[in-house]
Amino acid sequence: MILHPAPDRETRRPDLEAMVSQYGDGLLRMCFLYLKDVSLAEDAVQETFAAAWAKYDSFAGRSSEKTWLTAIAANICRNMLKSAWRRHTVGPEALETLSVSDPDLPDPTVTRAVLALPPALREVVVLHYYRGLKTGAIATMLKLPRPTVSSRLARAKKKLRDELKEWYFDEE
Amino acid sequence: MKNDNMRQAIDSELRGLRVSDSLRRRVLDGAADEKVIALPQRRPRLRVALAAACAAVMLLATVAVAAANRWGVLDFFGNSAKPLIAADGADAYVQTNLGEARCEDLVITLRELAFDGKGVRYVLDAEPAREGVWLYSDWTDWTEEQLARPGRVELPVSFAELDCPDYDGHVVDVEPTENGLSFYEEGWIDGDFADSLSGVVRLGELEVPFAVQAAPAQVYRLTPSRESDYIDILDITLTHTPMANYLRVSYREKPLDGDAFAIDGDATYYTLENGTFFHADRLCGGMENALPMTGAELKATDKRPCPLCLAKDGPNTSYWNFCLLDEAGEPLNSAGGSGGPLDGDIRESTEVMQRTEPRAAWTVRVKDWSQAVEDIPCEAVAVDKKMP
DSSP states (O other): OOOOOOOOHHHHHHHHHHHHHHHHHHHHHHHHHHHSOHHHHHHHHHHHHHHHHHHGGGOOSSSOHHHHHHHHHHHHHHHHHHSGGGOSOOOGGGGGGSOTTOTTSOOOHHHHHHHTSOHHHHHHHIIIIITOOOHHHHHHHHTOOHHHHHHHHHHHHHHHHHHHTTTTGGGO | OOHHHHHHHHHHHTTTOOOOHHHHHHHHHHHTOHHHHHOTTTOOOSSOOHHHHHHHHHHHHHHHHHHHHOOOHHHHHTTSSSOOOOOTTGGGGEEEEEEEEEOSSEEEEEEEEEEOSSEEEEEEEEEESSTTOEEEOTTSOOOHHHHTOSOEEEOSOSSOEEEOTTEEEEEEEEEEOSSSEEEEEEEEESSSOOSEEEEEEEETTEEEEEEEEOOOEEEEEEEESSOOSSEEEEEEEEEEOSSOEEEEEEEEEOOOOTTTSOOOTTSEEEEOTTOSEEESSTTGGGOOSOEEEEHHHHTTSOOEEOTTTSOOSSOOOSOOEEEEEOTTSOBOOEEEEEEEEEETTEEEEEEEEOOOOOOSEEEEEEEOSSSEEEEEEEEEEEEEEEOO
């Protein structure tokens, strides 16, 4: 059992609400890109904020709050992916779990391409391109050598470039 | 594509995915729960359906049994949420013991590999090369008991990787064995079906080269009974192999008719000098440096309305996908697929379908990723048989 000092809920609850408002949507989308399932992504976000709440006293401010929350969420998503019944990946049909019938929503071209990446590549793409982390931070977070992160990013970029050709890349 | 572009594109595409009021309540209420604070990593999932929980228990039980017997390529087939089902006798086409490589700590063996001309599936075993150690990979479930064992050697990589031309892997799995790990990967090669395949399977610095022949395949050409309302279908082939069905559709988007999108001559649109599309949103898809252009000016160009920000009514996508319907009218599971430019405006989509017996007639469902838009009956005629 992990023991934490009881937080001062009255003073921290407004912070938590602010954190959810500020970071919730981004974390939810990040978790969806990791897990390919909206319900699981919501669970992951809930666990992320629960863990952040519990560990807030240990947050030393060495990174930004966003990076700190991203690291917690990435860890939780990895744990979820490890579970035996979630390990298999599926293709872009994961998007069907989203309510994409809304005519105002654009075609999920980039999302689809990212979801189609193998997990190890998708992970670094989500953290680097979507969450804006540097390769060094990702290497520390994932306990990987930095060249491995760079190599995975390069491979992912190649796949994405092929996949998104004539959609986004010709518009640069 | 720059970081910001991708972030903006994903945020735009997933803008319907937001923290709902109920999730916000769950977060705030959950954080106030002392149990959550005490055990943040171990709290039960709140929204796992009972059926899923039961399935997980059954799967874990299966894993325990299978681990003792070493899972083979075909064992992994049925372990997916949308499983492929190999044909009876498919094991005759699984090639075994293709080679090994070793270093001081580790010996890897490419124990099984199945190639059917398109799909590649393999199992790579990693075992300790010396007594008293066991191998750890961070993508596998480990019990506290297992983790407490002495002699843990952490693998430098999380997955095995297959390296050969045009290979694209999608499904991975890792199963613990007594002291090691079995890595499974499933993917497909782009382009035409191949008679043989050679490459290497790599785990960190170690690699095992391989060269295999493809399993036999029977190819059918499907002739649509009518035109699609949305795309020009140029060719449909269905390839049966012992491992899967592959549905390949070559198509071209139909030219937009005049009514599909009416350009307002007085309106301002945005476009890039060499861009294919014109946009209502200056920052659509994360593009930069778009120039304004009036509708009147646009009419003199061959630029097309952006499928993102100027979607006409009804389905509109550059990437369609397809599936076959079974006799009950239900879609055969799609295990993955690929789409993309092939030649000019001609696109090709290859979908991996659950394996079935050949039939004289099929119905092909056309989908715009999220929903079915039409069903087209097709007649199937055998055109080619590929033997190993």
